[in-house]
Amino acid sequence: MPPVHVSPPSEAAERTTRGTPLPQRPRPPDPRPTQRRFRQGGTRPNRRRRLSQNFLTDPGTARWVVRLSGVTSDDLVVEIGPGDGAVTRFLARTTHRVIAYELDPRLAERLAARYRDPARGVRIVHGDFTRARPPRAPFSVVGNIPYSRTSDIVRWCLEAPGLGSATLVTQLEYARKRTGAYGRWSLVTVLSWPWWSWRLAGRIGRDRFHPVPRVDAGILVLERRAAPLVPPERRAEYRRVVELGFGGVGGSLAASLSRVYPAGRVTAALRSARVPGGAPVGLVHPDQWVEVFRSLAGSGREGARRERRGRTPLT
Structure with a gap:
């Protein structure tokens, strides 16, 4: 609104x-x-x-x-x-x-x-x-x-x-x-x-x-924010996901993310964040971006370990 x-x-x-x-x-x-x-x-x-x-x-x-x-x-x-x-x-x-x-x-x-x-x-x-x-x-x-x-x-x-x-x-x-x-x-x-x-x-x-x-x-x-929505140690990982999404391929967030992530995983992440499958990147609310990131990159220590080891899909 x-x-x-x-x-x-x-x-x-x-x-x-x-x-x-x-x-x-x-x-x-x-x-x-x-x-x-x-x-x-x-x-x-x-x-x-x-x-x-x-x-x-x-x-x-x-x-x-x-x-x-x-x-x-x-x-x-x-x-x-x-x-x-x-x-x-x-x-x-x-x-x-x-x-x-x-x-x-x-x-x-x-x-x-x-x-x-x-x-x-x-x-x-x-x-x-x-x-x-x-x-x-x-x-x-x-x-x-x-x-x-x-x-x-x-x-x-x-x-x-x-x-x-x-x-x-x-x-x-x-x-x-x-x-x-x-x-x-x-x-x-x-x-x-x-x-x-x-x-x-x-x-x-x-x-x-x-x-x-x-x-x-x-x-x-x-x-x-008093309590960050993404842990500071995962800032670089979050940035890579967002920049991939804003890459502009196909006009939709799903198309941009599917360049790197499996299509099924992208679909599940968007569904979890209540993002329509064909939604343009610019129409996705920042809170939904955070949810998409959590779904794609995992959470907690598992995601942080991937970040340190360089195993994230974006590296």
């Missing part, structure tokens, strides 16, 4: 509610204050366009993003692309352990001056987030990220060992495709599913950004 999209509340409405944001659109923000900040701060909108990032102009939306992240006062947070500090402002009110990576030197300098007091707990780093080493301590990621860097940023997050969750403002279409909104599932989602959940938590209208982008945004939330 497609996720339900909820628009962020206005500031007045949020002060009177504590639960799920009201499903009503707040009044579009006035872009003029942000335009004045561009002129006064020396960072022009066209420069920001080259960096493929747009400022959030509505405080209620920025607050909503932070609230959806679930960050608490004890959490270490890495913010991606703070820009003019719209999200940083509410992160700093929630926790005193924020590391914000800003690629634009002028914006980084301005934010560093604003948060120069160490007591505020915000450290501004001028640099490319994707080239940074993840913190050793457990941490969360929050950010209104550059759309053109979405894939690189998501990959960094999925590979960071200490990351517990990532709350990212992305293009709405990207978030929809990664969360199965159209009944289809991408390779990156299926590959990471045993260890990460993907959720489209909300939608942000394009009119709440400056410069105004061509499309609306989505709030994508990645959360590490």
Whole structure:
């Protein structure tokens, strides 16, 4: 079932509610204050366009993003692309352990001056987030990220060992495709599913950004599973099964898997996972992928021994 999209509340409405944001659109923000900040701060909108990032102009939306992240006062947070500090402002009110990576030197300098007091707990780093080493301590990621860097940023997050969750403002279409909104599932989602959940938590209208982008945004939330659906030692084996399935032969999952596994075994695995025999690869839910993998590759110590000995059908 497609996720339900909820628009962020206005500031007045949020002060009177504590639960799920009201499903009503707040009044579009006035872009003029942000335009004045561009002129006064020396960072022009066209420069920001080259960096493929747009400022959030509505405080209620920025607050909503932070609230959806679930960050608490004890959490270490890495913010991606703070820009003019719209999200940083509410992160700093929630926790005193924020590391914000800003690629634009002028914006980084301005934010560093604003948060120069160490007591505020915000450290501004001028640099490319994707080239940074993840913190050793457990941490969360929050950010209104550059759309053109979405894939690189998501990959960094999925590979960071200490990351517990990532709350990212992305293009709405990207978030929809990664969360199965159209009944289809991408390779990156299926590959990471045993260890990460993907959720489209909300939608942000394009009119709440400056410069105004061509499309609306989505709030994508990645959360590490407390109990992995596949043991870590079988990650490589699971990856090979999934990549075989996405090989595209014959258009169906059964046809792709039958290149390596006996047809009867594939049929039994699909039946166990309640996958129709002719189902296209992209229409198979990630939970069904996990079940197919378990059926094909065995379970427990037997499967792990095959992995170590190199006897899996995919080696």
